[in-house]
Amino acid sequence: MKKAPVKTVLKLLRREFGKNTAFSGSEMSAFQCLVGTVLSARTKDANTAKASAQLFFVYPTAEKLAKAPLNRIRTLVKPAGFYKTKARYVKRLSQMLLHDYGGRVPETMEELLKFPGVGRKVAGCVLVYAFRKPAIPVDSHVAVVSRRLGWTTEKKPHKIEQDLMHLVPKRYWVDVNNLLVLHGQQICLTQKPKCGICPLTDICKYYGEVVTPKALRYGDGG
16 A cells, blocks of 8 residues: 555545644643743653643743753652753753743754754654744654555654655645644543544555554454
8 A cells, every 4th residue: 555645644644633632732832832842752642741831830930940940840840751951951951042042932943953952853743833833743643644654664763753744745745744733632542542433444544454464464454
């Protein structure tokens, strides 16, 4: 089976999820989007949400977070895991933001990558969710769904990002992370994908080459 057609996939996922968002980026400031995405590294979505809510309830701005005691930040972000490192990152990036950028989050990949704890995924999320600028952040959901659709065979995020940037027309980049994350969270689960309710089965490489043959082999017809 060939790669699933990009436009068809995005159309079907928009129909499936409507106006839902992967996270409430529209309700956060660019600063909170930046910090929240740093906290999301190597942890579950629910843990990120809890840590972010606790942190922003006490320190909602760069000015307040830059002056906060490091031990207090550690306590607040502990649900996100690796809390000592992440606390140090978010305090330092708050200070850099104030000192080097006048408190305004930069709007380019190059500038965002200068902050501690910020790689291409974090920077891409800020560009997409805070500024609606084209980027394709690759997290675990995007990686899994992209491979199953046949859009990439790579495992490293930066190589997956490169494949997607070549495959997906740039005008659609801002939608890719949002839609694939939602699909990965709710249907295309890493361990037990819910293929029975998936709107993409007719065009999904994984369903056609893995799920269907397995179902036929065990006689359940899928």
